[in-house]
Amino acid sequence: MSRPLPATPFLALDLPVLDANIERVADWAAERGLALRPHVKTHKSPEIGHRQSEAGASGITVATIGEAEVFAQAGFDDVFIAYPVWLDAERASRLRRLAAEGTVRVGFDSLEAARRLAGVGVEGIVEVDSGHHRSGVLPDEAGELAAQAADAGLVVAGVFTFPGHSYGPEARIGAAAQEASALRVASAAMTAAGIVPRIISGGSTPSLAATGEGLTETRPGVYVFNDAQQWELGACVPEQIALTCHATVVSHAGGRLVLDAGSKVLGADKAAWASGFGRLLDHPQARIVLLSEHHAVADLDGEPLPPLGSTVRVVPNHACNAVNLVDEFTVLSQGRLVGRWDVAARGMNA
Amino acid sequence: MSRPLPATPFLALDLPVLDANIERVADWAAERGLALRPHVKTHKSPEIGHRQSEAGASGITVATIGEAEVFAQAGFDDVFIAYPVWLDAERASRLRRLAAEGTVRVGFDSLEAARRLAGVGVEGIVEVDSGHHRSGVLPDEAGELAAQAADAGLVVAGVFTFPGHSYGPEARIGAAAQEASALRVASAAMTAAGIVPRIISGGSTPSLAATGEGLTETRPGVYVFNDAQQWELGACVPEQIALTCHATVVSHAGGRLVLDAGSKVLGADKAAWASGFGRLLDHPQARIVLLSEHHAVADLDGEPLPPLGSTVRVVPNHACNAVNLVDEFTVLSQGRLVGRWDVAARGMNA
Numbered sequence: 166m167s168r169p170l171p172a173t174p175f176l177a178l179d180l181p182v183l184d185a186n187i188e189r190v191a192d193w194a195a196e197r198g199l200a201l202r203p204h205v206k207t208h209k210s211p212e213i214g215h216r217q218s219e220a221g222a223s224g225i226t227v228a229t230i231g232e233a234e235v236f237a238q239a240g241f242d243d244v245f246i247a248y249p250v251w252l253d254a255e256r257a258s259r260l261r262r263l264a265a266e267g268t269v270r271v272g273f274d275s276l277e278a279a280r281r282l283a284g285v286g287v288e289g290i291v292e293v294d295s296g297h298h299r300s301g302v303l304p305d306e307a308g309e310l311a312a313q314a315a316d317a318g319l320v321v322a323g324v325f326t327f328p329g330h331s332y333g334p335e336a337r338i339g340a341a342a343q344e345a346s347a348l349r350v351a352s353a354a355m356t357a358a359g360i361v362p363r364i365i366s367g368g369s370t371p372s373l374a375a376t377g378e379g380l381t382e383t384r385p386g387v388y389v390f391n392d393a394q395q396w397e398l399g400a401c402v403p404e405q406i407a408l409t410c411h412a413t414v415v416s417h418a419g420g421r422l423v424l425d426a427g428s429k430v431l432g433a434d435k436a437a438w439a440s441g442f443g444r445l446l447d448h449p450q451a452r453i454v455l456l457s458e459h460h461a462v463a464d465l466d467g468e469p470l471p472p473l474g475s476t477v478r479v480v481p482n483h484a485c486n487a488v489n490l491v492d493e494f495t496v497l498s499q500g501r502l503v504g505r506w507d508v509a510a511r512g513m514n515a
Numbered sequence: 516m517s518r519p520l521p522a523t524p525f526l527a528l529d530l531p532v533l534d535a536n537i538e539r540v541a542d543w544a545a546e547r548g549l550a551l552r553p554h555v556k557t558h559k560s561p562e563i564g565h566r567q568s569e570a571g572a573s574g575i576t577v578a579t580i581g582e583a584e585v586f587a588q589a590g591f592d593d594v595f596i597a598y599p600v601w602l603d604a605e606r607a608s609r610l611r612r613l614a615a616e617g618t619v620r621v622g623f624d625s626l627e628a629a630r631r632l633a634g635v636g637v638e639g640i641v642e643v644d645s646g647h648h649r650s651g652v653l654p655d656e657a658g659e660l661a662a663q664a665a666d667a668g669l670v671v672a673g674v675f676t677f678p679g680h681s682y683g684p685e686a687r688i689g690a691a692a693q694e695a696s697a698l699r700v701a702s703a704a705m706t707a708a709g710i711v712p713r714i715i716s717g718g719s720t721p722s723l724a725a726t727g728e729g730l731t732e733t734r735p736g737v738y739v740f741n742d743a744q745q746w747e748l749g750a751c752v753p754e755q756i757a758l759t760c761h762a763t764v765v766s767h768a769g770g771r772l773v774l775d776a777g778s779k780v781l782g783a784d785k786a787a788w789a790s791g792f793g794r795l796l797d798h799p800q801a802r803i804v805l806l807s808e809h810h811a812v813a814d815l816d817g818e819p820l821p822p823l824g825s826t827v828r829v830v831p832n833h834a835c836n837a838v839n840l841v842d843e844f845t846v847l848s849q850g851r852l853v854g855r856w857d858v859a860a861r862g863m864n865a
Contacts, residue, residue: 169605171865172603172605172606172865173865174864174865175865206808206809228808228809229809248765248775248809249765249766249773250765251763251764251765251775251823251824253522253763253824255519255522256522274766274768275766275767275823277823277824278765278766278823294768294769298768298769298805298812299768299773299805299807299810299812300765300766300768300773300810301766301768302768329807413601413603414601415598415599415600415601415628415650416599416624416625416628416650417625418624418644418648418649418650418651418652419644419648423599423649423650425601425864425865426864427864428782428784428836429835429836429839429862429864430864432778432782432783433782433783433784433785433833433836434778434783435783435785455648455649457649457679458556458578458835458836458839459556459578459579459598459864460649460650462648462649473601473625473627473628474601474603474627483783485779485808486778486779486783486808489779489808489840490839490840490862490864491862492862512779512840512841512842514524514775514776514777514779514780514809515521515522515523515524515525
């Protein structure tokens with residue numbers, strides 16, 4: 166007899182799909198001669214990180230010192246914090262401890278931040294803005310910043326960007342081209358300033374397939390799971406979705422499907438271009454049209470409603486934020502429970 | 516010397532503001548002769564629930580059995596699960612245990628759900644749809660459903676609605692009127708069917724001030740904290756905002772303010788009518804114009820940017836979802852740390 170599943174709503178991983186996603190992208194990166202440094206903020210799980218390493222990942226990417234600490238404790242010794250971390254005394258001492266145990270690189274986009282990184286034992290990587298307009302200097306400013314940071318005592322290992330503007334309809338290919346162009350301009354500016362970049366790093370899941378020339382490394386995150394955003398952007402097919410939220414049908418009010426999965430387990434993400442608050446894996450025409458904390462109301466486009474009490478698999482819009490809401494993954498293979506994996510770095514925002 | 520604050524980003528409570536919010540609404544309900552049964556899904560904190568009880572709350576409202584269990588363990592013995600819970604065997608036994616220790620009432624909007632609630636020791640409360648179109652039967656269907664549920668062996672204690680359509684510009688007063696009307700129609704239908712409702716329950720924070728006649732009970736949640744949504748809807752003034760996320764300025768890229776608080780601590784909520792992804796308490800003109808997992812980019816409308824490394828107080832759009840992302844509140848009074856309170860029911864979605 167198989168072990169019982171938890172009460173809904175819970176986040177389930179389809180293990181064969183997860184492993185296929187990990188293999189596929191690892192093989193793709195190997196064929197292109199690109200180092201693959203997955204962003205583990207998506208899964209926050211050392212178990213999944215180890216599977217990525219075994220498939221050939223060259224190290225990991227994290228967003229915070231807290232995530233780096235959780236993964237360091239699990240044996241990961243080559244970490245890039247792809248974020249313009251601002252060091253105060255507390256963070257400096259945490260970073261110094263991490264750097265004593267392995268290779269730690271940290272993003273920066275100002276001389277003030279670089280000065281604080283100098284002397285704690287980490288390498289710096291200049292962040293450039295390739296069109297997402299979040300953080301990062303302009304590509305042609307990278308040379309001057311890198312040289313000033315080096316003068317301030319920081320070892321500058323390279324340059325990175327996040328082409329987050331790949332998250333939009335028909336935006337993936339253009340964003341990948343802008344990523345490659347920004348990194349090329351920045352690398353040339355750094356080289357001209359006497360700081361030859363060893364690492365030239367980009368990557369997002371939507372832009373991955375169109376990655377241009379000149380990068381040494383890519384840092385996708387969501388590809389391990391995929392989600393309704395990737396499905397909608399055409400960056401995956403439904404058979405490549407490894408993460409779903411199992412939800413119970415609790416009401417048929419108004420002739421619609423009401424599920425017990427709300428924004429407290431799916432996340433409230435809804436990009437301006439998204440067609441809903443999430444989708445149903447087994448009902449491709451359906452859209453979640455109303456989402457509150459514990460209710461998802463789905464429009465099934467005329468399909469008969471699954472009965473009260475039945476289970477439906479919801480695909481969250483944004484896997485990273487859904488995962489950050491739960492303490493564990495329920496790991497399934499052929500629908501049977503095969504494990505429970507901790508979301509060990511959940512909530513590690515600092 | 517005062518104790519140090521945690522590393523940013525963290526959720527801070529302003530204790531005097533919190534207490535004033537609790538008192539103000541308790542006094543208002545008492546003056547109107549309304550029972551106040553706060554929805555504790557907002558704070559998930561027994562400490563705050565006890566403060567609400569001491570100010571006169573008649574019991575608590577929760578959304579899930581898991582939340583009810585956490586609060587029962589902390590001594591709360593009068594709980595309404597304002598949700599159309601679908602009982603399977605596991606949930607039935609959990610509910611039976613809860614009902615053995617105190618008064619437990621549960622929402623329902625179908626006869627099938629009512630049949631499952633009969634016999635586990637709880638009372639049922641019919642849910643009606645007053646215009647939010649989420650769950651609930653139509654008001655004039657409440658009599659028939661209540662009578663059928665009673666025939667199936669369920670003690671039907673009353674009727675409830677959630678006027679969630681109060682969340683919209685200029686929608687608060689109309690939603691309160693529809694709430695009162697729906698509850699009046701439903702109560703009359705139930706009385707005509709021989710089930711006189713003892714409890715007639717409504718309530719949302721935006722509609723609170725306009726609550727109409729005929730209710731016996733109100734269930735607001737967000738009023739304890741308030742948030743950017745309430746601020747924007749005119750349901751509070753900034754001086755009544757008790758919950759903020761303390762964030763560090765990490766970048767001035769593009770001449771904008773980049774903060775280390777993203778959707779993993781603020782939540783990704785952005786209603787169609789919201790002017791941004793959150794606001795800054797000390798910069799009322801500012802809007803968060805771009806939010807990703809660990810970055811908030813704020814437009815300060817021409818104000819000079821606070822310096823790199825300084826701390827800014829962000830008001831989340833939706834307090835309930837922000838709170839569900841953290842394990843504890845950092846409790847401040849006059850800016851000094853006076854406590855840390857567990858978000859004990861965080862993640863209790865089932």
